[in-house]
Amino acid sequence: MTTVPGPSSSPKPRIVVPSADNKPSSGSTKKDTSSKTKPEFIVRTNYPESNAPLGVSVSKFSKNHILSSQHRLLIKGGRVVNDDGTTFADVFIEEGIIKQVGLNLIIPGGTKTIDATDKLVMPGGIDTHTHLELAFMGTRAADDFYTGTKAAIAGGTTTILDFVIPTKEQSLIDAYNQWRERADSKICCDYGLHVAITHWDEQVGKDMEILTKEKGVNSFKVFMAYPGTFMLADDDIYQVFAKCRELGAIAMVHAENGSVIKELEKEMSKLGITGPEGHLLSRPEKLEAEATNRAIMIAEQTRCPLYVVHVMSKTAADKIQEARLKGQVVFGEPIAASLGTDGSQYFNKCWHHAAAHVMSPPLRNDATTAPYLMDLLANGSLSTTGTDHCTFNINQKALGKDDFRKIPNGVNGIEERLAVVWTKGVETGKLDINQFVAVTSSNAARIFNIYPKKGRIAVGSDADCLIWDPKATKTISASSHHQACDFNIFEGLHCRGLPIITIVDGKIVYDNGQLNVLQGSGKYLHTACYADSVYQKLNKREIIREQLIKQQHIEREPYTGDVIVISKPVSNGDAKISPKNQAIPSSNEPHAAGFHNRPATRAGARNLFDSSFTLSGDQWDDANLRKTTRVQQPPGGQSKGLW
Numbered sequence: 109m110t111t112v113p114g115p116s117s118s119p120k121p122r123i124v125v126p127s128a129d130n131k132p133s134s135g136s137t138k139k140d141t142s143s144k145t146k147p148e149f150i151v152r153t154n155y156p157e158s159n160a161p162l163g164v165s166v167s168k169f170s171k172n173h174i175l176s177s178q179h180r181l182l183i184k185g186g187r188v189v190n191d192d193g194t195t196f197a198d199v200f201i202e203e204g205i206i207k208q209v210g211l212n213l214i215i216p217g218g219t220k221t222i223d224a225t226d227k228l229v230m231p232g233g234i235d236t237h238t239h240l241e242l243a244f245m246g247t248r249a250a251d252d253f254y255t256g257t258k259a260a261i262a263g264g265t266t267t268i269l270d271f272v273i274p275t276k277e278q279s280l281i282d283a284y285n286q287w288r289e290r291a292d293s294k295i296c297c298d299y300g301l302h303v304a305i306t307h308w309d310e311q312v313g314k315d316m317e318i319l320t321k322e323k324g325v326n327s328f329k330v331f332m333a334y335p336g337t338f339m340l341a342d343d344d345i346y347q348v349f350a351k352c353r354e355l356g357a358i359a360m361v362h363a364e365n366g367s368v369i370k371e372l373e374k375e376m377s378k379l380g381i382t383g384p385e386g387h388l389l390s391r392p393e394k395l396e397a398e399a400t401n402r403a404i405m406i407a408e409q410t411r412c413p414l415y416v417v418h419v420m421s422k423t424a425a426d427k428i429q430e431a432r433l434k435g436q437v438v439f440g441e442p443i444a445a446s447l448g449t450d451g452s453q454y455f456n457k458c459w460h461h462a463a464a465h466v467m468s469p470p471l472r473n474d475a476t477t478a479p480y481l482m483d484l485l486a487n488g489s490l491s492t493t494g495t496d497h498c499t500f501n502i503n504q505k506a507l508g509k510d511d512f513r514k515i516p517n518g519v520n521g522i523e524e525r526l527a528v529v530w531t532k533g534v535e536t537g538k539l540d541i542n543q544f545v546a547v548t549s550s551n552a553a554r555i556f557n558i559y560p561k562k563g564r565i566a567v568g569s570d571a572d573c574l575i576w577d578p579k580a581t582k583t584i585s586a587s588s589h590h591q592a593c594d595f596n597i598f599e600g601l602h603c604r605g606l607p608i609i610t611i612v613d614g615k616i617v618y619d620n621g622q623l624n625v626l627q628g629s630g631k632y633l634h635t636a637c638y639a640d641s642v643y644q645k646l647n648k649r650e651i652i653r654e655q656l657i658k659q660q661h662i663e664r665e666p667y668t669g670d671v672i673v674i675s676k677p678v679s680n681g682d683a684k685i686s687p688k689n690q691a692i693p694s695s696n697e698p699h700a701a702g703f704h705n706r707p708a709t710r711a712g713a714r715n716l717f718d719s720s721f722t723l724s725g726d727q728w729d730d731a732n733l734r735k736t737t738r739v740q741q742p743p744g745g746q747s748k749g750l751w
């Protein structure tokens with residue numbers, strides 16, 4: 109158990125210790141006929157039939173967890189906030205599941221009560237983008253699955269989606285197993301996995317199939333940056349997206365033009381720029397927007413849903429907005445960093461301060477970007493918020509002390525995301541509280557097909573909830589955060605609106621600054637393909653598309669005429685194809701070769717009686733240099749004309 113100073117807040121929620129007997133608690137004597145004890149949603153097997161259950165598979169480390177999840181909790185007197193509405197209701201939790209939501213509930217004895225008067229009861233946050241203990245740029249991220257998820261919980265996040273990133277030589281399945289092993293032994297909240305595709309061949313396609321059908325993966329990311337390590341070329345991206353479409357998975361993209369960045373980095377070096385500002389200067393916004401647009405185009409051509417991770421700029425966000433306006437299934441994910449700070453940090457005089465902000469794509473040097481991205485979250489053009497949490501300590505960032513290209517890329521955010529979105533979104537009047545839930549939790553649950561198990565306060569949903577105090581305040585600092593890194597990119601940010609209690613799997617794991625987590629207690633989430641909110645439309649469109657294509661099919665009599673026989677490859681060496689290189693007509697058809705009037709000889713050679721001269725204007729050998737003879741003294745003498 110870790111004890112940390114709690115946030116300054118309005119009166120703390122009162123926790124009533126349960127009575128020893130098992131009688132109903134006081135104040136809950138009236139039977140509420142509207143509340144049900146059965147799940148109000150149907151756990152679906154998504155289309156097409158998948159072996160992967162929508163539910164979770166219990167990891168081998170979670171025995172203790174199951175035994176202790178008999179706890180009963182009643183959250184009383186709060187306002188329940190979902191993405192589609194707010195209601196005054198009590199929430200009864202048993203064995204990790206929300207069992208009742210309503211007023212005047214019948215509650216068994218032995219139930220711990222949390223007084224949530226004046227507080228909001230919300231689904232726990234879902235961080236769509238983390239890189240815990242990732243080996244990257246010669247070192248390993250400072251936060252592992254334990255410290256990272258502990259910090260997540262302190263900030264109100266109860267589910268994370270981390271990225272398996274295989275090396276180019278590694279099989280996808282090996283990498284997936286590695287990630288599961290690392291995470292299962294340490295993780296403190298439930299988690300799912302996206303898998304990155306860092307090279308393409310037939311085997312990768314087969315492994316993607318295994319991952320979706322047997323391992324509960326429904327999303328694959330490609331990188332358009334980091335040439336030589338992670339980057340894929342467009343034709344490989346096409347193959348990955350097409351495979352995603354075939355499997356009902358979601359394609360994800362890190363959108364930056366890696367090849368151009370590489371050249372610009374060289375240019376910076378030549379100009380003597382070795383500090384962190386070089387990172388920003390070699391990654392202009394246009395390169396993010398261009399790659400975003402290219403990824404959207406490839407997704408359109410493959411009819412694949414696309415999820416653009418870490419949207420860092422206005423123009424990249426515009427590309428997503430434009431595509432969505434046209435009906436394409438594209439989602440955009442700004443992150444805590446792009447919503448909470450900006451790229452002016454790269455010009456800070458302190459090397460460490462500047463280097464600590466190095467991430468890709470970079471923060472933009474423009475204070476209007478963050479509020480712009482928030483506006484796009486509010487109008488639905490952007491859908492989720494992640495963090496790209498990938499932390500490195502000062503001595504790790506120092507790998508690039510003489511060359512910005514060697515600074516390990518990555519920043520924090522797993523702990524701050526909800527507070528940043530509330531402060532910059534709700535407190536500014538850009539988001540209402542339901543939109544807050546949508547962009548921090550429910551939208552992600554829908555897209556990655558874990559809704560309403562996650563992302564909703566409802567009967568049958570997992571008891572991953574927050575008691576949120578909209579009036580609580582705190583100032584973010586590395587000195588008090590729970591992350592393992594020694595820098596915080598939001599240092600000094602004064603936040604209003606904080607989680608004061610976090611409940612994971614029906615247990616209070618964070619309470620007014622005090623963490624009580626169990627290492628390895630989190631469970632792996634099998635995410636099924638063909639998420640309804642992503643694929644329902646696409647499946648329908650596919651049927652319509654096939655019908656349209658069939659309608660455009662033209663019934664024709666088959667062609668029965670001659671076909672030339674290619675005896676010698678036609679070369680493009682000449683500007684225009686010379687008769688010498690023309691394919692020889694297979695018959696005596698005069699115009700078969702398209703130039704000569706006389707048929708070929710019986711041996712198939714050009715008929716030498718045929719002239720190569722035509723009166724059509726352009727001559728076949730116009731491109732060849734002609735030898736000219738200047739006649740100084742033409743017969744009959746020189747012209748006396750005007751020339």
Ligand SMILES: NC(=O)NCCC(=O)O
Pocket residue numbers: 239362466467468469496498517518519
């Ligand atoms: N984003 C970043 O800078 N680091 C993590 C790796 C990645 O997602 O690009």
Ligand SMILES: [Zn+2]
Pocket residue numbers: 237239417418496
């Ligand atoms: Zn990332």
